[in-house]
Amino acid sequence: xxxxFHAVEIIVNGEAVRERVDARQSIVDFLRDHLGLTxxxxxxxxxxxxxxxxxxxxxxxxxxxxxxxxxxGAQVETIExxxxxxxxxxxxxxxxxxxxxxxxxxxxxxxxxAQELLRRGGVPSREAIRTHLSGNYCRCTGYQAIVDAVEAxxxxxxxxxx
Amino acid sequence: MxxxxxxxxxxxxxxxxxxxxxxxVPRPNLARLTQGRAQFVSDVALPRMAHVxxxxxxxxxxxxxxxxxxxxNRAPGVxxxxxxxxxxxxxxxWVGVLTHLKGIKSAPQHAIAVExxxxxxxxxxxxxxxxxxxxxxxxxxxxxxxxxxxxVTEAETALDPTTPVIHPALGDNLTFERMHTAGDPxxxxxxxAAVVEAIFVxxxxxxxxxxxxxxxxxxxPGEQRLTVYHGTQAPHMMQNLFAKHLGLDEHQVRVVTxxxxxxxxxxxxxxxxxxxxxxxxxxxxRPVKFVADRIESFVTDIHARDHRVKxxxxxxxxxxxxxxxxxxxxxxxxxxxxxxxxxxxxNQIVNLTGxxxxxxxxxxxxxxxxxxxxxxxxxxxxxxxxxxAVTEGLxxxxxxxxxxxxxxxxxxxxxxxxxxxxxxxxxxKFEQLSHHxxxxxxxxxxxxxxxxxxxxxxxERGIHRGIGFASFIExxxxxxxxxxxxxxxITSQDGATVRLDATGAVxxxxxxxxxxxxxxxxxxxxxxxxxxxxxxxxxVITGDTDNTPYGGGTWASRAAGIGGEAAWQAGKALRQNVxxxxxxxxxxxxxxxxxRNGVVVDADSGRERIGLDEVARIAYFRPDTLPPxxxxxxxxTRHYVPRAWPFAFTxxxxxxxxxxxxxSGFVTLIKHWCVEDxxxxxxxxxxxxxxxxxxxxxxxxxxxEHCLYDEHGQLLNGNMADxxxxxxxxMPDIEVGHVVSPTAxxxxxxxxxxxxxxxxxxxxxxxxxxDALRGLGAPAIxxxxxxxxxxxxxxxxx
Numbered sequence: 013x014x015x016x017f018h019a020v021e022i023i024v025n026g027e028a029v030r031e032r033v034d035a036r037q038s039i040v041d042f043l044r045d046h047l048g049l050t051x052x053x054x055x056x057x058x059x060x061x062x063x064x065x066x067x068x069x070x071x072x073x074x075x076x077x078x079x080x081x082x083x084x085g086a087q088v089e090t091i092e093x094x095x096x097x098x099x100x101x102x103x104x105x106x107x108x109x110x111x112x113x114x115x116x117x118x119x120x121x122x123x124x125x126a127q128e129l130l131r132r133g134g135v136p137s138r139e140a141i142r143t144h145l146s147g148n149y150c151r152c153t154g155y156q157a158i159v160d161a162v163e164a165x166x167x168x169x170x171x172x173x174x
Numbered sequence: 175m176x177x178x179x180x181x182x183x184x185x186x187x188x189x190x191x192x193x194x195x196x197x198x199v200p201r202p203n204l205a206r207l208t209q210g211r212a213q214f215v216s217d218v219a220l221p222r223m224a225h226v227x228x229x230x231x232x233x234x235x236x237x238x239x240x241x242x243x244x245x246x247n248r249a250p251g252v253x254x255x256x257x258x259x260x261x262x263x264x265x266x267x268w269v270g271v272l273t274h275l276k277g278i279k280s281a282p283q284h285a286i287a288v289e290x291x292x293x294x295x296x297x298x299x300x301x302x303x304x305x306x307x308x309x310x311x312x313x314x315x316x317x318x319x320x321x322x323x324x325x326v327t328e329a330e331t332a333l334d335p336t337t338p339v340i341h342p343a344l345g346d347n348l349t350f351e352r353m354h355t356a357g358d359p360x361x362x363x364x365x366x367a368a369v370v371e372a373i374f375v376x377x378x379x380x381x382x383x384x385x386x387x388x389x390x391x392x393x394x395p396g397e398q399r400l401t402v403y404h405g406t407q408a409p410h411m412m413q414n415l416f417a418k419h420l421g422l423d424e425h426q427v428r429v430v431t432x433x434x435x436x437x438x439x440x441x442x443x444x445x446x447x448x449x450x451x452x453x454x455x456x457x458x459x460r461p462v463k464f465v466a467d468r469i470e471s472f473v474t475d476i477h478a479r480d481h482r483v484k485x486x487x488x489x490x491x492x493x494x495x496x497x498x499x500x501x502x503x504x505x506x507x508x509x510x511x512x513x514x515x516x517x518x519x520x521n522q523i524v525n526l527t528g529x530x531x532x533x534x535x536x537x538x539x540x541x542x543x544x545x546x547x548x549x550x551x552x553x554x555x556x557x558x559x560x561x562x563a564v565t566e567g568l569x570x571x572x573x574x575x576x577x578x579x580x581x582x583x584x585x586x587x588x589x590x591x592x593x594x595x596x597x598x599x600x601x602x603k604f605e606q607l608s609h610h611x612x613x614x615x616x617x618x619x620x621x622x623x624x625x626x627x628x629x630x631x632x633x634e635r636g637i638h639r640g641i642g643f644a645s646f647i648e649x650x651x652x653x654x655x656x657x658x659x660x661x662x663x664i665t666s667q668d669g670a671t672v673r674l675d676a677t678g679a680v681x682x683x684x685x686x687x688x689x690x691x692x693x694x695x696x697x698x699x700x701x702x703x704x705x706x707x708x709x710x711x712x713x714v715i716t717g718d719t720d721n722t723p724y725g726g727g728t729w730a731s732r733a734a735g736i737g738g739e740a741a742w743q744a745g746k747a748l749r750q751n752v753x754x755x756x757x758x759x760x761x762x763x764x765x766x767x768x769x770r771n772g773v774v775v776d777a778d779s780g781r782e783r784i785g786l787d788e789v790a791r792i793a794y795f796r797p798d799t800l801p802p803x804x805x806x807x808x809x810x811t812r813h814y815v816p817r818a819w820p821f822a823f824t825x826x827x828x829x830x831x832x833x834x835x836x837x838s839g840f841v842t843l844i845k846h847w848c849v850e851d852x853x854x855x856x857x858x859x860x861x862x863x864x865x866x867x868x869x870x871x872x873x874x875x876x877x878x879e880h881c882l883y884d885e886h887g888q889l890l891n892g893n894m895a896d897x898x899x900x901x902x903x904x905m906p907d908i909e910v911g912h913v914v915s916p917t918a919x920x921x922x923x924x925x926x927x928x929x930x931x932x933x934x935x936x937x938x939x940x941x942x943x944x945d946a947l948r949g950l951g952a953p954a955i956x957x958x959x960x961x962x963x964x965x966x967x968x969x970x971x972x
Binding site: 034044056060111142146152153 | 198200201204205207208209210211212213214216217219305307381382383384385386433434435436437438465467468689690691692859860863866867868869870871893894895899900901902903904905907908931
């Protein structure tokens with residue numbers, strides 16, 4: 013069985029992590045179970061709901077569809093990391109102010125997905141925001157408040173009011 | 175969209191300085207959720223914690239003839255392999271019946287199937303291991319031999335004499351039946367100029383909470399206590415059930431509920447696999463964790479709404495409704511779910527159908543039958559979406575038949591706003607509703623006349639748009655009439671305890687729970703307002719049976735109306751207690767003092783007298799300076815339960831505007847409106863977002879969601895790729911309006927708002943689609959979800 017385990021080095025939220033991981037373990041399970049980074053959530057484990065959304069080398073991925081071994085040598089960022097850097101502080105504040113979350117289980121993934129859109133700059137249309145977020149499932153809000161919050165941040169950033 | 179700062183509305187009788195009633199105060203618990211620093215049960219890890227996975231029956235109905243566990247027992251990491259028979263020695267079975275649903279019957283259900291599995295997905299063996307992955311590896315090594323039994327899958331034939339009886343001891347497959355007649359329906363139909371009949375079919379669907387069901391049970395033999403971290407809506411109910419079936423006293427069980435990743439009624443029931451987890455912890459004397467994976471969720475989370483309703487309405491030529499009649503049939507799986515039963519949804523349909531209207535003539539029959547599919551039970555807006563879609567579907571079909579505008583037909587039949595108090599045809603009691611004012615508000619808000627003109631213009635260009643409505647009523651603030659009178663230990667009262675801490679801040683413990691609706695915010699608003707402090711000085715603690723007043727939790731839209739009122743009363747009581755201390759310190763009459771913005775002031779002049787921090791300092795650290803015989807009481811508890819009315823009914827009306835592509839059958843939702851009356855609005859933003867989220871769940875029912883079973887009882891689409899849920903791209907913006915008719919049963923006057931959206935949306939969307947198709951020769955579509963296939967079939971295009 014030992015052949016299943018592989019040494020990896022992953023930079024997680026800026027910290028180097030050296031671990032032996034089971035080849036079958038997803039990166040989100042690795043983050044949650046080995047590192048205690050429970051902000052990335054597991055909702056469906058088949059790549060549909062988006063609750064496990066993470067950033068790997070700057071690009072959002074489904075944490076349930078990527079193996080930990082595939083992240084060897086990569087930079088992985090989670091909601092805990094981007095919260096601490098302040099990168100999405102304005103987006104988080106807008107979500108809180110607009111009540112763009114209810115149970116909050118989808119929220120970390122939703123924020124990272126929205127930030128990817130916002131990083132492209134400009135003010136996307138509501139339709140474009142809805143389309144961009146259409147891979148992230150929210151059962152509570154009905155999405156309108158989320159679209160409002162993302163739109164408000166896009167406008168604020170475009171006006172330099174961040 | 176710019177998010178504007180909240181502005182306090184004009185002062186009402188409730189308003190004092192620091193009044194937060196009626197203001198969109200942000201929820202205090204959101205930052206931990208946006209930063210990924212919440213604690214969901216799926217995040218909980220305890221020392222020595224083991225993980226369980228279940229071997230589940232692949233058959234809808236099968237006898238377990240052999241169960242070979244040796245190989246699984248030897249697998250790496252496996253701690254124990256436990257069968258149903260072994261676990262039955264630890265935890266007793268249960269029967270999901272209530273005495274006020276006369277004649278309801280069910281069979282004993284075990285935590286893990288013993289000898290026989292009755293639906294695809296029922297657990298037949300547990301494997302406990304160091305990790306979930308190792309537990310799943312162990313499950314793959316358990317060899318179960320099944321003898322397949324005939325599966326009863328169709329509700330329509332479940333009662334036929336030739337259909338096998340699932341539980342022979344019960345005699346037949348009938349769980350529950352209710353008949354109800356009011357007025358003279360035969361006379362009503364005889365007087366009708368037109369009788370419109372339809373069969374409404376509702377697709378079985380489920381809650382799909384984003385966080386699946388999750389539980390961590392920790393039996394500590396040293397303390398003889400069981401601590402259960404549980405994603406539940408009703409901690410005290412679960413405390414009772416865990417204790418009862420494990421043979422413990424209630425005080426030996428603590429249920430802790432922190433963040434819950436969505437509930438919607440899914441997490442308010444007794445699940446066999448969760449009962450197995452607490453029993454396994456007791457058996458193995460260590461913490462055991464279970465988090466359902468999504469595939470398990472689809473075959474074990476309760477399903478709902480699998481109803482077929484034959485219905486008819488009688489109307490005179492002037493549009494007066496003369497009679498309603500329904501015959502509802504629903505299949506609820508092999509067991510009535512414990513402890514709330516699976517008879518409630520059908521019972522609600524009988525209660526609610528025709529409820530908005532004056533028509534006194536009503537005949538109803540509801541039959542609930544067993545079948546070999548996953549269990550069904552109460553999900554958000556229990557029964558309402560069905561009763562509303564049937565009633566409102568009939569009303570719009572009748573309007574079309576008579577050539578009367580559908581809003582006008584409603585105006586002629588809705589109970590007049592000055593006609594209260596009164597009763598509905600099923601005997602339900604209304605304190606004060608506002609159907610006509612809501613309708614008028616909606617008419618203006620959506621520019622109905624303008625939309626009709628636009629619809630006609632576009633129709634000339636071959637674009638088929640439709641407008642549909644649904645007036646509705648909603649059961650909220652349930653009294654003991656819901657469950658208590660039927661013998662269930664599910665409390666309808668709730669409590670709040672507020673305490674002044676040693677720095678003058680307020681800690682509030684409440685029996686209601688938070689699953690995202692905003693209960694913590696609402697409770698904080700009530701306490702801060704009643705007591706007189708900035709809301710930032712109130713900390714709310716929920717979800718811990720060791721540390722909160724005994725309460726019912728959050729379901730049936732009860733948190734604000736019942737939990738909020740208890741918090742309001744507790745805040746007022748603490749205020750009196752603190753003013754007594756301040757009066758003692760200041761040598762002033764307590765009645766001449768007030769608490770404003772966290773400071774004790776002269777009631778008349780507002781002059782600041784002493785800060786709450788100083789009151790607390792003296793009371794806690796220098797009580798020796800207080801007058802002899804005076805004892806400061808800086809903690810107060812109050813409870814509340816609705817007494818004057820069995821339920822606080824709310825009402826409202828929704829409208830849907832859709833476009834149907836007659837080539838593809840696809841429906842585009844252009845806009846949706848809801849005007850509703852939940853009494854006093856404590857937090858407008860939270861109410862609006864409850865409505866919006868509820869509407870979208872209702873849209874899912876109308877257009878997308880369906881648990882598809884084959885004739886063998888196999889779920890065909892039990893995963894998130896094949897079971898469609900509403901996603902951002904296809905959902906519309908939703909405009910929400912309010913009419914306010916407070917209940918006089920409480921000082922706050924708040925009713926519930928959690929289910930109004932889900933109650934009305936399916937009927938409104940169905941009516942809008944049929945309005946779009948009107949004139950194209952398609953028969954009305956009365957089967958949900960309204961899929962492109964069903965639309966194209968109605969149009970005769972496939």
